[in-house]
Amino acid sequence: xxxxxxxxxxxxxxxxxxxxxxxxxxxxxxxxxxxxxxxxxxxxxxxxxxxxxxxxxxxxxxxxxxxxxxxxxxxxxxxxxxxxxxxxxxxxxxxxxxxxxxxxxxxxxxxxxxxxxxxxxxxxxxxxxxxxxxxxxxxxxxxxxxxxxxxxxxxxxxxxxxxxxxxxxxxxxxxxxxxxxxxxxxxxxxxxxxxxxxxxxxxxxxxxxxxxxxxxxxxxxxxxxxxxxxxxxxxxxxxxxxxxxxxxxxxxxxxxxxxxxxxxxxxxxxxxxxxxxxxxxxxxxxxxxxxxxxxxxxxxxxxxxxxxxxxxxxxxxxxxxxxxxxxxxxxxxxxxxxxxxxxxxxxxxxxxxxxxxxxxxxxxxxxxxxxxxxxxxxxxxxxxxxxxxxxxxxxxxxxxxxxxxxxxxxxxxxxxxxxxxxxxxxxxxxxxxxxxxxxxxxxxxxxxxxxxxxxxxxxxxxxxxxxxxxxxxxxxxxxxxxxxxxxxxxxxxxxxxxxxxxxxxxxxxxxxxxxxxxxxxxxxxxxxxxxxxxxxxxxxxxxxxxxxxxxxxxxxxxxxxxxxxxxxxxxxxxxxxxxxxxxxxxxxxx
Amino acid sequence: xxxxxxxxxxxxxxxxxxxxxxxxxxxxxxxxxxxxxxxxxxxxxxxxxxxxxxxxxxxxxxxxxxxxxxxxxxxxxxxxxxxxxxxxxxxxxxxxxxxxxxxxxxxxxxxxxxxxxxxxxxxxxxxxxxxxxxxxxxxxxxxxxxxxxxxxxxxxxxxxxxxxxxxxxxxxxxxxxxxxxxxxxxxxxxxxxxxxxxxxxxxxxxxxxxxxxxxxxxxxxxxxxxxxxxxxxxxxxxxxxxxxxxxxxxxxxxxxxxxxxxxxxxxxxxxxxxxxxxxxxxxxxxxxxxxxxxxxxxxxxxxxxxxxxxxxxxxxxxxxxxxxxxxxxxxxxxxxxxxxxxxxxxxxxxxxxxxxxxxxxxxxxxx
Numbered sequence: 001x002x003x004x005x006x007x008x009x010x011x012x013x014x015x016x017x018x019x020x021x022x023x024x025x026x027x028x029x030x031x032x033x034x035x036x037x038x039x040x041x042x043x044x045x046x047x048x049x050x051x052x053x054x055x056x057x058x059x060x061x062x063x064x065x066x067x068x069x070x071x072x073x074x075x076x077x078x079x080x081x082x083x084x085x086x087x088x089x090x091x092x093x094x095x096x097x098x099x100x101x102x103x104x105x106x107x108x109x110x111x112x113x114x115x116x117x118x119x120x121x122x123x124x125x126x127x128x129x130x131x132x133x134x135x136x137x138x139x140x141x142x143x144x145x146x147x148x149x150x151x152x153x154x155x156x157x158x159x160x161x162x163x164x165x166x167x168x169x170x171x172x173x174x175x176x177x178x179x180x181x182x183x184x185x186x187x188x189x190x191x192x193x194x195x196x197x198x199x200x201x202x203x204x205x206x207x208x209x210x211x212x213x214x215x216x217x218x219x220x221x222x223x224x225x226x227x228x229x230x231x232x233x234x235x236x237x238x239x240x241x242x243x244x245x246x247x248x249x250x251x252x253x254x255x256x257x258x259x260x261x262x263x264x265x266x267x268x269x270x271x272x273x274x275x276x277x278x279x280x281x282x283x284x285x286x287x288x289x290x291x292x293x294x295x296x297x298x299x300x301x302x303x304x305x306x307x308x309x310x311x312x313x314x315x316x317x318x319x320x321x322x323x324x325x326x327x328x329x330x331x332x333x334x335x336x337x338x339x340x341x342x343x344x345x346x347x348x349x350x351x352x353x354x355x356x357x358x359x360x361x362x363x364x365x366x367x368x369x370x371x372x373x374x375x376x377x378x379x380x381x382x383x384x385x386x387x388x389x390x391x392x393x394x395x396x397x398x399x400x401x402x403x404x405x406x407x408x409x410x411x412x413x414x415x416x417x418x419x420x421x422x423x424x425x426x427x428x429x430x431x432x433x434x435x436x437x438x439x440x441x442x443x444x445x446x447x448x449x450x451x452x453x454x455x456x457x458x459x460x461x462x463x464x465x466x467x468x469x470x471x472x473x474x475x476x477x478x479x480x481x482x483x484x485x486x487x488x489x490x491x492x493x494x495x496x497x498x499x500x501x502x503x504x505x506x507x508x509x510x511x512x513x514x515x516x517x518x519x520x521x522x523x524x525x526x527x528x529x530x531x532x533x534x535x536x537x538x539x540x541x542x543x544x545x546x547x548x549x550x551x552x553x554x555x556x557x558x559x560x561x562x563x564x565x566x567x568x569x570x571x572x573x574x575x576x577x578x579x580x581x582x583x584x585x586x587x588x589x590x
Numbered sequence: 591x592x593x594x595x596x597x598x599x600x601x602x603x604x605x606x607x608x609x610x611x612x613x614x615x616x617x618x619x620x621x622x623x624x625x626x627x628x629x630x631x632x633x634x635x636x637x638x639x640x641x642x643x644x645x646x647x648x649x650x651x652x653x654x655x656x657x658x659x660x661x662x663x664x665x666x667x668x669x670x671x672x673x674x675x676x677x678x679x680x681x682x683x684x685x686x687x688x689x690x691x692x693x694x695x696x697x698x699x700x701x702x703x704x705x706x707x708x709x710x711x712x713x714x715x716x717x718x719x720x721x722x723x724x725x726x727x728x729x730x731x732x733x734x735x736x737x738x739x740x741x742x743x744x745x746x747x748x749x750x751x752x753x754x755x756x757x758x759x760x761x762x763x764x765x766x767x768x769x770x771x772x773x774x775x776x777x778x779x780x781x782x783x784x785x786x787x788x789x790x791x792x793x794x795x796x797x798x799x800x801x802x803x804x805x806x807x808x809x810x811x812x813x814x815x816x817x818x819x820x821x822x823x824x825x826x827x828x829x830x831x832x833x834x835x836x837x838x839x840x841x842x843x844x845x846x847x848x849x850x851x852x853x854x855x856x857x858x859x860x861x862x863x864x865x866x867x868x869x870x871x872x873x874x875x876x877x878x879x880x881x882x883x884x885x886x887x888x889x890x891x892x893x894x895x896x897x898x899x900x901x902x903x904x905x906x907x908x909x910x911x912x913x914x915x916x917x918x919x920x921x922x923x924x925x926x927x928x929x930x931x932x933x934x935x936x937x938x939x940x941x942x943x944x945x946x947x948x949x950x951x952x953x954x955x956x957x
Contacts, residue, residue, distance in 0.1 A: 008886075011886050017766065026872070033865065044826040054836070055842070
């Protein structure tokens with residue numbers, strides 16, 4: 001009985017102890033439940049996001065870049081296919097052997113050690129480019145295809161520039177610096193300026209990947225959207241023709257614009273380059289180009305700045321008329337020089353022009369007439385008018401290295417040279433020398449402004465932009481005087497460019513103004529003198545030959561602005577080139 | 591040796607039904623862990639289950655008296671087996687844990703848990719006279735528990751060794767040791783823990799450090815915990831649906847068929863599914879224990895209590911491991927983790943529980 005009692009007590013202890021453990025067990029079950037609640041209910045969003053990040057990889061597919069066309073829908077920049085040898089590490093463990101094999105078999109000239117080094121860290125499921133593949137190499141590879149399991153040929157797109165003569169307008173593309181978006185990015189000229197328009201938007205392939213980065217399945221695809229095409233105002237034929245007009249031995253530029261709507265029809269510059277070498281990654285040629293001292297990348301049409309020379313003269317003339325400093329009949333006697341204090345300012349014609357009125361002054365490019373006018377001219381008024389007529393401006397055409405140039409005034413001189421303005425400087429500014437710096441495109445616009453009576457269409461290169469007008473109109477009467485004078489400079493026997501009529505009597509009749517952009521100052525008196533070019537002077541000291549003209553004579557549409565560096569006088573070099581260019585444009589009727 | 595065939599009628603069929611449900615959930619889970627394939631795990635585990643069924647029923651039919659009689663012998667065999675594993679063991683995952691017997695790789699340590707409990711049950715049954723047990727009386731069970739712990743720990747398999755030790759200590763606690771001793775030992779362990787820390791292998795220290803802060807090594811040792819938490823957390827309330835778990839199907843989760851099998855389940859079936867499994871295991875735990883309250887023989891009570899506790903304890907430890915509550919210690923989820931030894935030993939335990947739940951006690955049952 002006693003023993004039985006202790007046994008009963010012992011069982012009570014056992015049951016009590018088990019009760020404690022059950023309580024503990026339920027308590028820990030609750031802890032687990034609370035923890036699960038926290039993970040799955042409270043922090044569900046956090047872990048769901050992590051889970052999605054774990055499993056989705058996004059592959060960007062580059063969009064096709066928009067094409068660029070000329071005004072006649074000729075393709076100037078497009079996309080073309082090219083082929084590459086790529087390797088997928090996951091397809092063969094002995095992929096290194098395959099690289100050696102393809103190198104010797106097809107003769108790819110690879111830097112094998114460097115490839116090995118880079119491949120080591122490369123995702124085994126992605127394509128690694130070994131080398132470009134030429135047609136001959138592809139044929140050779142296809143014959144021996146059974147030897148390779150990890151090496152494949154893939155097709156990619158690159159930019160295609162069929163016309164070398166357009167490179168200085170179209171520019172080129174390069175690889176984007178953003179390494180995850182390996183598609184072309186415009187880095188020069190139109191390709192850069194119209195990057196947003198041309199680039200399109202990349203597609204995305206969302207893949208489900210496993211922990212090793214292997215694609216398990218495709219979740220969704222967003223197709224890439226091709227960039228917008230761009231239609232330029234440039235005329236391919238005119239551009240090509242004008243390039244052939246530029247003398248190979250001289251740097252220079254020809255710009256043709258349509259003064260009725262502001263369209264830029266051609267912009268040539270010599271020397272030029274071939275943008276295709278950047279797409280072909282032809283490093284030798286690229287280095288040669290970048291180190292070329294004649295700067296072929298530089299389009300002189302809008303980045304070349306020169307003193308305009310006598311083609312500037314219509315501006316002081318207009319200002320003189322507007323300010324009543326002169327009128328149609330005001331005469332000056334040119335004895336070959338003008339003077340302020342003890343200093344002489346020479347006319348290019350040593351003997352002098354005799355009695356000169358405004359029309360004669362422009363026709364025969366008399367400097368003394370403008371010196372005398374300059375003595376009464378306020379330089380700030382001159383700068384304002386020049387700006388109003390299209391100088392001193394960037395036109396925002398999307399072209400690289402475009403600059404404003406320089407139309408000097410008192411404020412500018414104080415700010416940049418920390419000096420006051422001298423009257424003598426007004427004299428040489430009025431004949432387009434001194435501090436004046438203009439580009440051929442700006443000069444073309446200046447004449448567009450004159451021919452349009454002050455309010456002129458803003459130059460444009462994108463055909464699909466609206467025509468916008470710049471400038472303030474000036475008096476019709478003054479315009480008539482100026483145009484009459486410009487006409488006389490070519491059409492009247494004493495005009496500086498009259499001989500154009502003898503050279504090409506069958507060509508369209510033009511008006512215009514010759515100019516000589518001075519390189520060395522001491523030869524001031526020799527400007528525009530045809531004897532000059534026979535003198536033995538080193539080419540680099542020769543003046544730049546300038547001409548701005550328009551055609552047709554009675555109803556002007558085309559304006560040509562030509563500069564030939566170190567070409568000599570405007571009448572002998574630039575004017576005939578401009579005449580040919582205008583004639584061709586006129587015959588094309590672009 | 592065997593019970594009367596009629597005793598099958600006394601079997602707790604509800605318990606067997608629960609066991610089948612849990613095993614069935616485990617099978618579905620292994621099927622989904624293989625991305626909806628019976629290979630390589632689900633079918634194999636099912637074959638094992640079928641092969642083990644005769645053993646299961648064999649044990650159900652054994653006379654308790656027979657088990658009582660052979661319990662010391664079993665313990666001796668297990669100790670020899672553990673020593674044999676150390677010498678002739680098959681090396682896997684940096685440890686000698688398996689021994690090859692008749693075409694099976696057996697993890698003897700799994701069976702050591704059973705043998706220890708049977709031995710304890712018999713030992714304390716024989717002591718059946720006192721109110722509480724003093725230190726001297728608990729000495730032999732303690733020595734045996736620590737011996738088994740040591741033999742398994744040097745394999746090394748600290749996770750299993752700790753479970754064995756805890757089962758031994760629970761048995762001693764359950765049998766009625768004076769409460770002073772457990773309290774003293776807990777205080778002692780707390781004081782000695784800095785010293786114990788230096789005894790751990792660097793990888794074990796690492797696991798604990800990474801358990802405390804998995805971000806220390808997100809791609810290395812912390813990877814398991816982080817990925818497991820992502821899988822479970824992204825399951826949300828109702829889960830991603832059957833076969834809808836991306837973490838598992840995309841191989842982000844290592845050891846997904848063994849230690850981290852719960853993460854696979856929870857990712858698919860969410861909080862709701864997790865709670866159902868937790869509830870099932872809780873009921874599965876309580877059924878034998880409720881029966882143990884009705885019994886008075888220490889041998890029967892202790893077997894029912896401690897063995898049932900074993901399954902539930904391993905369940906809790908495994909889940910706590912996958913949700914970052916305890917360090918990764920390598921404890922299988924009963925009936926759900928892929929693995930033969932764990933399945934066999936748990937089936938044997940269930941068979942023993944079913945056997946002892948169906949007995950009607952008579953006086954002098956084990957004399």
